């Protein structure tokens with residue numbers, strides 16, 4: 001029972017550690033990498049608080065070192081999805097009725113565990129399982145996930161404070177109920193932070209969740225689940241199942257208690273899910289909330305006033321950090337002809353210094369792409385660009401999957417602005433450049449706007465304030481996250497709320513009040529303090545004589 005109106009701790013971004021040679025965090029994560037490498041773990045599903053094992057053991061290996069076995073996870077089937085839904089529904093009432101400050105406390109503790117005792121482990125698991133270098137693991141697995149939880153708790157209380165006015169004799173209030181049913185969290189491979197936040201955000205608001213992570217990120221998902229359990233998330237509130245996406249979706253999306261989906265992943269999968277929900281709309285007890293952050297074809301647009309080193313650095317970081325496997329990654333660049341020779345020269349020089357290899361060697365900037373399907377897809381686009389008259393592979397292009405899924409940072413020059421790699425999301429270390437005539441800037445901005453179906457992130461580079469204003473206005477609907485003289489990646493919770501529109505998602509801005517509002521259904525309550533005792537209005541009285 002709450003006996004007070006409580007304030008939660010101020011939310012601040014978790015400081016990013018440097019992992020510089022000699023630093024304690026570097027020694028700690030290296031030790032953890034060795035420890036994880038020296039053991040083969042077995043990961044159970046977690047349903048209703050119980051560890052669930054099956055006969056189907058699936059091997060996990062680092063994408064950069066395919067011969068090494070990290071362990072096995074237990075693959076489930078539709079019966080496990082049903083078990084998970086039942087467990088969630090059983091936990092629902094007690095969780096929904098728990099005072100909010102106890103929910104807050106659980107997720108604040110989870111944040112402190114992640115940024116404290118679990119930091120090295122969650123980073124090392126992300127480095128091994130998803131092939132991220134230590135810096136890329138640190139900024140998201142440790143820092144962004146802690147930020148999501150801390151800022152989430154703050155946003156939850158800001159929502160609870162949103163109350164209506166009351167007139168004399170009446171007290172009105174908003175009660176923020178959890179949704180009636182369970183939430184489906186369907187998460188992508190590329191960010192441990194997103195995988196953790198998608199089940200946590202609805203759970204924080206009092207909902208129960210069935211969580212299905214990507215099969216290529218199960219290794220770190222296991223650590224996230226361990227944190228949730230240690231932080232005190234009660235049994236059945238978040239149920240973790242490892243089964244194929246279509247199998248899980250088939251059971252979840254046809255269940256009468258399905259109350260919402262919190263999705264991040266590809267546009268194609270999200271559109272399929274939306275359609276299935278439409279097809280099953282008569283089955284549900286309540287209209288399901290649909291929240292999905294999806295693909296991108298993120299751009300950098302430069303004018304001829306840019307400083308070459310600033311632009312080239314943004315191109316390299318924006319396109320090749322985490323092998324371009326960020327939904328926000330720069331994948332198409334528009335450069336005016338007059339500055340192109342200078343930019344091309346600097347880009348070529350810098351790319352010669354980029355090191356590629358396993359994430360455990362801290363000097364590697366680029367590691368492996370996630371799996372064979374992604375490797376083959378990327379290689380296909382690069383091979384095609386080599387053969388096409390409309391494109392030229394300028395730098396990189398080597399692909400090797402003998403030890404791990406390595407694709408060299410690649411630059412393609414497109415002769416036409418609608419060349420396939422200027423339009424489609426490739427999701428890998430491949431950047432396409434279109435060189436435009438300096439006097440065709442306006443036309444090229446129009447082309448940028450219309451070339452792809454997405455609207456996630458975009459960056460402009462210019463030293464000319466009139467151009468900055470013009471580009472900012474002209475590109476209004478091309479990006480939900482827009483950057484001026486910066487790369488289009490690296491949004492920070494609480495600073496640049498993240499999400500895009502058009503084919504890139506519902507733009508509910510993860511980690512904010514706008515997102516959390518989707519996981520609550522308001523009951524508006526009016527109490528009349530001294531109710532009237534006579535039904536008659538004053539106008540019923542006769543006129544005075």
Ligand SMILES: NC(=O)c1ccc[n+]([C@@H]2O[C@H](COP(=O)([O-])OP(=O)(O)OC[C@H]3O[C@@H](n4cnc5c(N)ncnc54)[C@H](O)[C@@H]3O)[C@@H](O)[C@H]2O)c1
Nearest residue numbers: 187188189213214245246249265266269293294295296327
């Ligand atoms: N906008 C954002 O905030 C954001 C953030 C991260 C990633 N992404 C996008 O995610 C994609 C990369 O992640 P991914 O490869 O894991 O995406 P994906 O769409 O392949 O998979 C996402 C999840 O859906 C499941 N899934 C796949 N096919 C399914 C189906 N037919 N039915 C039901 N579930 C299915 C997967 O198992 C996984 O758990 C890229 O398109 C990227 O742009 C977007």
Ligand SMILES: N[C@@H](CCC=O)C(=O)O
Nearest residue numbers: 326327328489490491498
């Ligand atoms: N929020 C991350 C991208 C997440 C998608 O993969 C960024 O801003 O770079």
